Amino acid sequence: MSAPKVTTYAVVGLGGRCRMYLDALSKTYKSTSRIVGLCDRNAGRLSLAAQIPEVAAFAPKLYAEEDFERMISETKPNTVIVTCQDSFHDHYICRAMELGCDVITEKPMTIDAVRGQRILETQKKTGRSVRVTFNYRYAPPRSQVKELLMSGVIGDVLSVDFQWMLDTYHGADYFRRWHRNKRNSGGLLVHKSTHHFDLVNWWLSAVPEEVVATGRRRFATPETAQRLGLKHPGKRCSDCPEAGKCPFKLDLSSNEELNSLYRQQEVYDGYHRDQCIFSADIDIEDSMQVLVNYNTGATLKYSLNAFCAWEGFTIQFNGTKGRLEHKCEETVYINGDGTVPGALKKEGTFTRIYPTREAAYEVPLWAGQGGHGGGDDVMLRDLFGNPEPDKFLRAADQRSGAYSILCGIAANESIATGKWIKIQDLIHGVESPDYPVMPDSQSGFAIPVKPFTT
Numbered sequence: 095m096s097a098p099k100v101t102t103y104a105v106v107g108l109g110g111r112c113r114m115y116l117d118a119l120s121k122t123y124k125s126t127s128r129i130v131g132l133c134d135r136n137a138g139r140l141s142l143a144a145q146i147p148e149v150a151a152f153a154p155k156l157y158a159e160e161d162f163e164r165m166i167s168e169t170k171p172n173t174v175i176v177t178c179q180d181s182f183h184d185h186y187i188c189r190a191m192e193l194g195c196d197v198i199t200e201k202p203m204t205i206d207a208v209r210g211q212r213i214l215e216t217q218k219k220t221g222r223s224v225r226v227t228f229n230y231r232y233a234p235p236r237s238q239v240k241e242l243l244m245s246g247v248i249g250d251v252l253s254v255d256f257q258w259m260l261d262t263y264h265g266a267d268y269f270r271r272w273h274r275n276k277r278n279s280g281g282l283l284v285h286k287s288t289h290h291f292d293l294v295n296w297w298l299s300a301v302p303e304e305v306v307a308t309g310r311r312r313f314a315t316p317e318t319a320q321r322l323g324l325k326h327p328g329k330r331c332s333d334c335p336e337a338g339k340c341p342f343k344l345d346l347s348s349n350e351e352l353n354s355l356y357r358q359q360e361v362y363d364g365y366h367r368d369q370c371i372f373s374a375d376i377d378i379e380d381s382m383q384v385l386v387n388y389n390t391g392a393t394l395k396y397s398l399n400a401f402c403a404w405e406g407f408t409i410q411f412n413g414t415k416g417r418l419e420h421k422c423e424e425t426v427y428i429n430g431d432g433t434v435p436g437a438l439k440k441e442g443t444f445t446r447i448y449p450t451r452e453a454a455y456e457v458p459l460w461a462g463q464g465g466h467g468g469g470d471d472v473m474l475r476d477l478f479g480n481p482e483p484d485k486f487l488r489a490a491d492q493r494s495g496a497y498s499i500l501c502g503i504a505a506n507e508s509i510a511t512g513k514w515i516k517i518q519d520l521i522h523g524v525e526s527p528d529y530p531v532m533p534d535s536q537s538g539f540a541i542p543v544k545p546f547t548t
């Protein structure tokens with residue numbers, strides 16, 4: 095029997111999220127994977143990642159940010175995994191492809207249209223592959239929604255209402271970290287909503303055409319600090335004179351993971367993971383509403399609020415034959431503290447079908463466990479294992495990466511200008527992603543001819 099083919103990887107950005115990839119490559123898929131290079135701008139986190147025993151077993155070479163290209167030429171990885179701050183994704187994605195590598199990148203693919211255009215053009219020029227890791231597509235309950243829509247049970251989808259809630263733990267965390275400024279993250283409409291817009295694009299197998307939005311920061315403000323009785327909050331929790339009475343205090347030192355990943359590494363780059371969520375210098379929104387018109391004629395009404403009483407989402411699809419309602423509650427999560435991101439709360443998750451003029455019924459849920467509704471493990475198998483043919487076509491490339499961020503980029507522009515924004519005016523030459531074929535749009539309406547009785 096011949097030895098299995100081994101793929102070599104370099105990883106850039108060694109914070110909270112990279113651990114899922116390092117774990118998968120160095121444990122579950124270690125017989126077919128080799129980590130040859132690691133790169134980060136923070137020397138502390140770089141050496142921390144290299145000390146993980148299973149990673150150390152590969153003896154990867156370590157490189158600073160400015161030595162990324164040297165890493166590629168010396169270690170010759172087949173694939174570069176990009177898990178750094180969003181605003182640098184485009185740089186590493188493009189350089190990796192230009193230097194002959196394939197790319198796996200975390201979402202969002204990038205944060206604005208100029209960077210997005212560059213990725214699309216570099217991909218075309220080099221012919222390398224870009225995989226954007228939309229783990230939510232792989233969560234069993236969300237794949238099941240796709241299955242139901244593909245089955246035609248509610249006919250053609252004409253409109254969608256989608257509300258995403260971030261709770262006061264996870265939601266507040268975006269205002270403490272680098273995500274708090276649009277120059278780093280594109281704001282939550284890009285950084286976070288890229289997941290949600292991608293889900294809708296993929297669920298509908300449709301391409302967004304125009305977007306209008308409103309958005310404001312209403313909760314994470316100096317005024318809220320005043321209402322909470324915080325008169326002079328500090329710049330960060332660890333030196334805040336009023337931390338003792340702040341319900342949003344994050345004590346990095348009291349959690350082993352947060353302490354070693356961030357607190358102890360501050361000396362290398364001065365980055366503070368516990369900045370005050372009420373600072374005036376935050377420039378992202380925490381309350382956002384968006385309308386999106388699709389090429390199929392469907393319309394999406396979407397909202398994202400980052401200060402909610404529970405975490406998760408509700409979505410309703412209105413179709414020509416009925417309505418599908420899906421609700422999903424997630425457990426409490428703080429990035430990098432050891433909690434599981436986006437784990438399902440079973441009691442708060444359901445899918446219901448309301449056939450037009452027939453009795454509604456609940457669908458037995460496809461079960462999912464672990465990160466992001468069970469999606470992380472399924473996605474890792476698809477990325478690093480032996481992928482089987484997937485009728486849902488969940489593996490996303492730069493086209494889906496682009497269309498998902500374009501909804502958020504257009505929404506940002508609409509908030510700034512008050513206008514409807516056309517997607518085609520933002521990026522040129524983005525092709526339609528490979529989506530599963532949906533039920534024939536000529537299938538018509540299915541309203542039973544029954545007498546109306548009260």
Ligand SMILES: NC(=O)c1ccc[n+]([C@@H]2O[C@H](COP(=O)([O-])OP(=O)(O)OC[C@H]3O[C@@H](n4cnc5c(N)ncnc54)[C@H](O)[C@@H]3O)[C@@H](O)[C@H]2O)c1
Nearest residue numbers: 107108109110111134135136159177178179180182200201
């Ligand atoms: N798919 C998901 O569900 C999911 C969940 C969490 C994070 N993410 C994504 O993963 C990425 C990383 O997020 P995180 O939570 O790990 O953030 P983090 O702050 O914990 O880690 C980011 C790392 O990148 C490094 N870095 C920043 N700029 C760099 C540069 N120019 N060159 C090299 N290294 C640089 C930092 O030093 C840090 O080690 C983000 O793009 C985020 O959107 C995705």
